Each structure stands twice: as structure tokens, then as C-alpha cells.
Amino acid sequence: MKRIVLTGGGTAGHVTPNLALLPALKADGWEIVYIGSETGIEKKLIEAEGIPYYSIPTGKLRRYLSRQNISDMFKVVKGVKEAGKLLKELKPDLVFSKGGFVAVPVVLGAKKNKIPVIVHESDITPGLANKIAAPFARTVCTTFPETVKYVGKGKGVHTGTPIRAELFRGSREKGLELCQFTADKPVLMLMGGSLGAVKLNDCLREILPHLLEEFQVVHLCGKGHLDQEKADWPGYRQFEYVSDGLADLFAMADVLISRAGSNSISEFLALKKPHLLIPLSAKASRGDQILNARSFEKQGFSMVLPEEDMTPETMEQSVRQLYADREKYIRAMEQAGQTSGVEAVMAQIRKF
Ligand SMILES: CC(=O)N[C@H]1[C@@H](OP(=O)(O)OP(=O)(O)OC[C@H]2O[C@@H](n3ccc(=O)[nH]c3=O)[C@H](O)[C@@H]2O)O[C@H](CO)[C@@H](O)[C@@H]1O
Structure with missing residues (x-):
């Protein structure tokens, strides 16, 4: 059985497209595992679906100066380490990332373990988390057709947004x-x-x-x-x-x-x-x-x-x-x- 790790969180918009994929993934026979944050909205929404959920520490990556940047940087580093370790144990065939800050360590951990990654970008221009993740992805699915040109040559595919059936x-x-x-x-x-x-x-x-x-x-x-x-x-x-x-x-x-x-x-x-x-x-x-x-x-x-x-x-x-x-x-x-x-x-x- 093939195993897929889904990730994404922080706001519901980084989770609901993952929820939308669950029935099709199950029908195709994928074993599904989720990696999210310790306290984000994704924990409640995914656990309610009975999907095995692993949490990692996350920090917010900011474009502006903030005292929290230093403590968050430590959390990001810890998150990358834990995500790498988890992925080494889980050995998934694929990581699918819907974005948000929790997804960055997971994508970096996948890169370290040579696991292929697909990213989905919902906005016209990629957010910071997906900007960091996209270079490590094999494919970047996009909601808007115009986003394809922002995500790296040959990687962008206009798919639209997965919507819960x-x-x-x-x-x-x-x-x-x-x-x-x-x-x-x-x-x-x-x-x-x-x-x-x-x-x-x-x-x-x-x-x-x-x-x-x-x-x-x-x-x-x-x-x-x-x-x-x-x-x-x-x-x-x-x-x-x-x-x-x-x-x-x-x-x-x-x-x-x-x-x-x-x-x-x-x-x-x-x-x-x-x-x-x-x-x-x-x-x-x-x-x-x-x-x-x-x-x-x-x-x-x-x-x-x-x-x-x-x-x-x-x-x-x-x-x-x-x-x-x-x-x-x-x-x-x-x-x-x-x-x-x-x-x-x-x-x-x-x-x-
Ligand atoms: C404040 C912020 O940073 N917003 C960003 C966040 O949006 P945010 O996650 O806040 O909003 P979205 O519209 O993208 O998604 C909300 C999702 O939550 C669902 N929902 C909402 C309310 C409710 O009671 N029940 C429910 O199920 C909606 O149906 C939808 O599927 O990510 C989006 C996708 O990257 C960006 O476009 C937004 O700019």
C-alpha cells in the first residue's frame, strides 16, 4: 500500500483542500498520515476524520522585525529536525503540502529524505511558506492559471482548488x-x-x-x-x-x-x-x-x-x-x- 503524508495548517484554508482530497485518496488505496502543528486548527479538523496525526513544533516566518522571530527561528529548526525524523520513520511515497508555516519543515524534511513533494498554492502570488517550499517540490498545483508563471519553470500545473464534495x-x-x-x-x-x-x-x-x-x-x-x-x-x-x-x-x-x-x-x-x-x-x-x-x-x-x-x-x-x-x-x-x-x-x- 502506498503512503502519503499530507501537511498544511494555521488557517482552515490550508486544511480544507486536504480534507477534500481524503475520499479520492482512500478510494485509490493510499494510506494517509497528517503532519500538522501542535495547536493549529488542522489538529481538530484532521483528527475528526480519524486520520493518524503527528504534530511538530512550528514558528511563524515573518517579513518584519519582531522579538518573536528569534524564538520562532528555534522552533522552525526544531520542527525541521522532528519532521525529518518522522518522515524517515514513516517512509511515505509522497508528501502533499497545502502550505502554511507548518508545511515548511515537512517539505524540508522530505527533501532531506529524498521523498517527492507536491505543493498546492491557492493564491495568485505564492505566500512566503510556499516560496520557500516550491523549489523542493516536483509539482506545484495552482488555484489560479496566472500563478503557474511564479512557481519555477515546468513545475506549475493549473488544477483549481480541491473542494469538499x-x-x-x-x-x-x-x-x-x-x-x-x-x-x-x-x-x-x-x-x-x-x-x-x-x-x-x-x-x-x-x-x-x-x-x-x-x-x-x-x-x-x-x-x-x-x-x-x-x-x-x-x-x-x-x-x-x-x-x-x-x-x-x-x-x-x-x-x-x-x-x-x-x-x-x-x-x-x-x-x-x-x-x-x-x-x-x-x-x-x-x-x-x-x-x-x-x-x-x-x-x-x-x-x-x-x-x-x-x-x-x-x-x-x-x-x-x-x-x-x-x-x-x-x-x-x-x-x-x-x-x-x-x-x-x-x-x-x-x-x-
Ligand atoms: C487571514 C489570512 O491569512 N487569510 C489567508 C488564508 O485564508 P483563510 O484560511 O482564512 O480563508 P480561506 O477562504 O482560504 O479558507 C477558509 C476555509 O474555511 C472554511 N470554513 C470557514 C468558516 C467556517 O465556519 N467553516 C469552514 O469550513 C471555508 O469553507 C474555506 O474552505 O489562506 C488563504 C489561502 O492561502 C489566503 O487566500 C488568505 O488570504
Whole structure:
């Protein structure tokens, strides 16, 4: 039996594509092992799938000066050592890395043990972790076609994003039941990325009384960001993070507001869900979400509101406009015909 090590973590977007591959990998007869961090979101999500999970120490690699850089550097070195040792014992035939800081020591450990590596890059331009990992990879799968040119000659393959199959099997009725909503009023869903988005949460909650006149609102607000005061508001339902049941919430949602994390927007496109993107600003990130959003906007899939222009008023106006124009966005997404990248990624995996 062939053995594959999956890695990736830190945010859910570095884990959900790995989750999406599990059924196909099992069907092909791979024995699956996961290497992730000691405390990251990947631990809970992967252990829930019954996949053997090994943790290694991880440190964040920063582009800016921080006192933590020194202690994190030690953790990275320790992580590389432990990942190398683990891989020597596990002897996998392949390592598949979805990125994030935990993946760097695993990829370096694979290189040391001469184990082939496939990397998946979700954003238009590779993040720091994948920039370090890509030179050691045989293949770099990409969500966006334009990324192929950034990842090393002959390595890039445009595969799209592996999307969890269950997301295509959601039930609107079950979603309504879960939220205790009625069928006669449209549903707006806000999704702030896997860690939530405080600015989006606050802005939405300011205009909630207005929005509730026209919409029912389901809000994925991120861990620690529930607003207890509004817990009993009729037509408003909050969740910190949803695993089972996300498919039903998607099926129920008429329109969405979201950050422009690559995995979320790939899901909206595949599910043809009209959405307003408010990408994380270039001050708080390397600007990857701005590029993701711009690409989707150019193709007619998304309405975009830059964070600098976001006020309660512009958010409300944009949502109402999005709802009025929803058919236009659905048509553009239908024409694109984008589905899940699971099969395209599996085609690369099957080469090993
Ligand atoms: C703040 C940050 O650094 N964000 C980055 C992070 O996004 P981040 O991981 O935050 O967001 P993504 O949109 O890429 O992925 C979120 C994933 O979590 C799932 N989900 C979310 C909420 C929930 O309740 N349940 C659930 O299952 C979504 O369906 C999706 O599959 O990695 C992405 C991919 O490299 C980048 O594009 C983002 O810029």
C-alpha cells in the first residue's frame, strides 16, 4: 500500500483542500498520515476524520522585525529536525503540502529524505511558506492559471482548488431548520475567513437592524467573536465556525459577504453563490486577497468593496445592490463552469 503524508495548517484554508482530497485518496488505496502543528486548527479538523496525526513544533516566518522571530527561528529548526525524523520513520511515497508555516519543515524534511513533494498554492502570488517550499517540490498545483508563471519553470500545473464534495450536497431546508429561519425571506450569510474578521463583524452588526427588515442573516464570526447580546435576535444566527452543516448553510444563502480568502471564493464560484468580497487590506497582509478579489471581479464573478471604503453605509448599499443584481453574477459564474479541483490534483498525485 502506498503512503502519503499530507501537511498544511494555521488557517482552515490550508486544511480544507486536504480534507477534500481524503475520499479520492482512500478510494485509490493510499494510506494517509497528517503532519500538522501542535495547536493549529488542522489538529481538530484532521483528527475528526480519524486520520493518524503527528504534530511538530512550528514558528511563524515573518517579513518584519519582531522579538518573536528569534524564538520562532528555534522552533522552525526544531520542527525541521522532528519532521525529518518522522518522515524517515514513516517512509511515505509522497508528501502533499497545502502550505502554511507548518508545511515548511515537512517539505524540508522530505527533501532531506529524498521523498517527492507536491505543493498546492491557492493564491495568485505564492505566500512566503510556499516560496520557500516550491523549489523542493516536483509539482506545484495552482488555484489560479496566472500563478503557474511564479512557481519555477515546468513545475506549475493549473488544477483549481480541491473542494469538499459534501459542499455540493447541501439542503436549503436543513439550513433553514438549523438556523430556525423561515422560507419566505432571503438569507444573507457573512463568512469572515476561517479566523473570522472583526472589522466585518462589527460593520455587519451595526447595520443589522436595517438588514433584518429585508434579510435573515447567518453570521460565521470566528472563534471568540459571538455577540451574546444579539443571541436571541429573531432572523439572526451566529456560529463561531461550522464544519458539519456548512453545505446546508451555503445551500440556504441567497447572497454572501466574505473576505477574499482563496478557498472561500473558489467555493462560492463552484457553488454559484453571489457574493460581496471585502479583501483584507494590504496594511494587514501581503495583499494576496486584493489580487484574488481583483481577478474574480474582472471575470464578473464578484462584487468588491475595498476595506478602505467600507463603512456601515457602503456595506448596506453594496449588499442591497448585490441582491438586486444576483442573477447577473450567477450567470457569469455558470458560464465559467468551474467545479472542484480534486480530480486535477489527483491526476498529479497518481503520477507518483
Ligand atoms: C487571514 C489570512 O491569512 N487569510 C489567508 C488564508 O485564508 P483563510 O484560511 O482564512 O480563508 P480561506 O477562504 O482560504 O479558507 C477558509 C476555509 O474555511 C472554511 N470554513 C470557514 C468558516 C467556517 O465556519 N467553516 C469552514 O469550513 C471555508 O469553507 C474555506 O474552505 O489562506 C488563504 C489561502 O492561502 C489566503 O487566500 C488568505 O488570504
